[in-house]
Amino acid sequence: MSTAGLDRRTRRRQETIEEILDVAIDLMETEGVAALSLSAVARHLGMQPPSLYQYFPSKMAIYDALFQRGARRLRDAHRAALARATNADPFANDLIAISAFCRWCLENQVYSQLLFWRTIPGFEPSPEAFAPAQDSLQDLRDHLQAAVDAGRLHPDATSDDGIALFTSITAGLLSQQIANEPDASFEHGRFIRLLPAVLEMFYQRYAPTRGKK
Structure with missing residues (x-):
């Protein structure tokens, strides 16, 4: 700050x-x-x-301040990647953005544990501390909406279920990577290298023809 x-x-x-x-x-x-x-x-x-x-x-107050700091830094790293994502293909832009998100998480594993896993019994971030995380979710929704507008995704991709699926599959890769190869880099991690495949699965799930026969 x-x-x-x-x-x-x-x-x-x-x-x-x-x-x-x-x-x-x-x-x-x-x-x-x-x-x-x-x-x-x-x-x-x-x-x-x-x-x-x-x-x-209290100690919880320190955790709260760290949660806010980590959420803010992650949001800013994600936004910086979004600003660089200027490809004509929305999929390529999404891969740039989510790769930056996951890279930051792997390089800042203490913050990641605090932000995404309930490692501290009884800790709940305050609304103020949680605000940057909400910003990140809205950024994700807006970015997926751009893919919808470009005809690459079905509108359901930006629904609550769509956002939940997107965050779950990406967080799952991060969890596996940190649990099994915590010292591996983003480029060489056995699990995180599957990120393009996971994003492709999301795009297939929410293809523009979803629900059509």
Whole structure:
């Protein structure tokens, strides 16, 4: 988050918040997402645990801030890919966008666990934290609508069921890749390389002739 334009005190507070979140992510990478400890975060920052509560009242508040940060970064990476997807073929554009989405998830697995898997008992993101994720879903719906308008997909592709199927099959590939080959790159992952085939299956499911005899 940019601190430009903030007064010195507010800027310093925001910088400390970002430092706390950075340390939390580092600890979650080594100790596990659900094993985050406020005392460990404070110790790595060289502050007393009570001082940490001036910035985050609870561990769940840190998770919430990390969820929002991750959802925002993923949304922005997806939007950047959408901006580059200028092919005449909607399928090629969708493959560019979803590839960027999955690449980011593989390169940021701690955030991915927080965003897509219930690894923290009792955690639910706040509406504010969840807002960027909703933006991403709307971006997906709009992008699929462009394929519908181009005559490459049936209108049902943008229905709630269509969106659920699209996110389920892509998340399934990610889950398999992270579970079985967490250190493999996007280019060499045994499961994630099936992404074009999965997208083709979606396009076949929602072909423009869907429901016609």
